[in-house]
Amino acid sequence: MERAPVSWVVDPDDPRAPPQEIWDRMTPEERERVLDALPSEFEVSEASPPEGDFHFNPKVAARDTLGGYFQRIGRRVYLACELPVYYPAERMFAPDLIAVLDVEIKERAHWSVSAEGKGVDLALEILWSGRSKKDLEDNVARYASLGISEYFVFDRRRRQLRGFRLVQGSGRYQPIVPQEGRLTSAVLALDLGLDGDRLRFFHGQDALPETRELLDRLGAMVGDLEARIEQTEKRLDEERRRADEAERRLAEALAELERLKRERG
Template sequence: MAASDRHRRILFRTIETLEAHYAKQPDVYVSGDILMYYVEGDPHQVISPDVLVSFGLEKKERLTYLVWVEGKTPDFVMEFSSKSTYNDDLGKKMDRYAFLGIQDYFLYDAEGLFLPSQLMGFTLVDGEYVPISDDGDGGLHSDVLSLDFHVDDVGLGLYDPVAEAWLQTPAESAEARAEIAEARAEQEAARAEQEAARAEQEAARAETAEAEVAQLREQLERLQRRR
């Protein structure tokens, strides 16, 4: 499906961010744009979420997601809507995900042109999707993921309210660590310069004191010679 550079960039970043967030949990599977077959023996019963998260599954590479093999459907799916997909995302796909029992369904419009709201979220209640209300800070909370989704300068930000931290990709985390290390190095260099300046001041004071002592000795010697 054709998509803009912005759409593709934010989609890939979202998957990468979620993968990094769950990297240390071996039973959380994160994927995207993978064919998910949900009726054994019927290859026409297939759907392909842009983003999915499934708890209780081994973290491994898969060619396809076979529901009858995995024993469950994903817990969270997200669609990145475009001009050619937004009607299905709000219609047939939404109905299909509800039928499959997927708990949280989120939609994001990278261009802000097609969905009623740029970011939308739904949670399954009695077999039907109910809209998730704004958390008061412009974000939508997924109970399944325990994460907040926000439209931000990056495009789509993910926030962990427990850790009180914005999620980052591995590259972003590495860059942040490098910036912190650079700032610390600059602070250490500044402290070293301050110490060197203090040492110079102490040396200058010592020289001044020595000069004063020498001058006093000369004066004392002159007085003694006059006697």
């Protein structure tokens, strides 16, 4: 007897992934249909309002800095900005930055916990001019209830950084106590701190270089290499000139020697 198809309709006004018990009963084809129906883009009225550079730049810098670092050390950490996240039967949310450990690094339209087999490990929100209650109260309760291990809030305008870590088995967060002005992330195995109004990540005492800093370093290295090449070329030109001059003098000396031989003969 064939099993009746499991029905789950995604509401465009309130898109949600199906509850886990329904997902577990679905066939691969039914799951694929649901995943295709979960939106990855939203009208401005349905998502976050348009943002300025003060909000946009820090989250992209954080993603690129961490992405470059983990790639260099060979650690698989998926990072994304404003990616729609779907927990079973929960309202969609899209943190400024998410990190998920030990998963395939690829482009995604959204993060479906049921399909991926795990939830988000870390969330980061950038606060500039939005509602602080959402980031500092609502999200603290919600992210903890979803089991997100760590949550950080960077208030750029006030130059404040807060961190929260999940108390295992409790469904609630406890604040991460700063150590020498920095917050330790057990998920990332890095420290977070502020440099003026910039969010920085630290490995030991060293700040992870941001993309623009790496480009500046690369530019300086290229400039230094070009200067060395130019100096080497000048030195080779001078050595060639000296060799040509020595060869010319030798030729003149040999010619003079031949002349003297002829006169004596």
